[in-house]
Amino acid sequence: MRLLLISNSTNAGEAYLEYPKRQIADFLGGVRQVAFVPYAAVTFSYDDYLTKVQARFSELGIDVRSVHRESDPARMLSQAEAIVVGGGNTFALVKAMQEQGLLRVIRERVPEGVPYVGWSAGSNVACPTICTTNDMPIVEPATFTAAGLVPFQINPHYTDAHPDGHAGETREQRLLEYVEANPCMTVAGLREGCILRVENGRIELIGERPMRIFRKGQAPYEVRPGDDLNFLLD
């Protein structure tokens, strides 16, 4: 299984997909064409999304074809060299993927070795469920069950920040609620600018910031690039 799970497409103030570009190029190696899933887009069109992603992938010499332009999206994914799932709204994404049978194809093909790249919502759907998304549930999917390519949950865009004078929950409080309600699961709080790379049964944290681990009954703690994180795959 080969996965590149990216926290966010774009760091504040940078160009779209700028920071993860070299990691994507290295991960995809000789791949010349990818199948792209744009269904997390809500306030802009799938065509516009494809154009944005194609512009960046062109710099890597990679052709991007989007499932939304195919008459049989599941068939296209089942024949893809690599699968790329973009960010946006996780609920919109997973609902469309369920309706088109794309999660089923991903569950079959990625364990066979087809590389998977996701960012933000695209990293959420690689997890067992979408229960640790930050997104608003603007549409109702058939189920919260996702692709389950890894056995733990990712919280992308993990942040320690909280607006002054705001009484809503912090991100840490939300994830402590998740582990309380799901006592057998581990959550990786993946800060912006960070990436998890899974390959040959091993997992590596790439980036310049630590990742925060949440498990029921343990105080949350930090792990760093270079640390052995393979416990996440147990």
Place this chain on the structure above:
Amino acid sequence: MRLLLISNSTNAGEAYLEYPKRQIADFLGGVRQVAFVPYAAVTFSYDDYLTKVQARFSELGIDVRSVHRESDPARMLSQAEAIVVGGGNTFALVKAMQEQGLLRVIRERVPEGVPYVGWSAGSNVACPTICTTNDMPIVEPATFTAAGLVPFQINPHYTDAHPDGHAGETREQRLLEYVEANPCMTVAGLREGCILRVENGRIELIGERPMRIFRKGQAPYEVRPGDDLNFLLD
């Protein structure tokens, strides 16, 4: 129908339920006992939640009885003088309410005149769906359909703030996604410290901050306490 829909239990730096206390007292008038729904609590016990709420309601001379201590919670609600639904995690709340048949009772009794008070998640469940909650979907309810006591959606804890250097969506972006995906719905962004009071077919905004209205095809705009908001009930 009589509803008091409160954005948040507690303003930052204040005591629990301090700011809405007088409004609750005024709204509940001669009520001497309320039925309380504590199921939004996740990281603290329902007993602790009841104790906290009872402490504040005792100052108003109101006895609080919680459904979690009853052998037949739906029956208790069906006989209540008034219904109070507390905040916490909206998904945990609505899941338990669905499992115990409490939404069905609320849909019957509140239109008959039983007063309903909710804050945060308790305001979300008064809406047609929970699709405009800010909470993490830590558990999966049977459906996103909620009590539908009002025909519009509330976004409680509405905020204009966004952490510096963070690339995730602003609250406004999330709600623009919602109205894009749900073009017939209106969302009321209810800032902290604010309350909506519905009575005799009229709705009033109470508080010191404006409320932000979201509808597909219109730029979001502000309404203020004293404005005619009855279009929300159309």
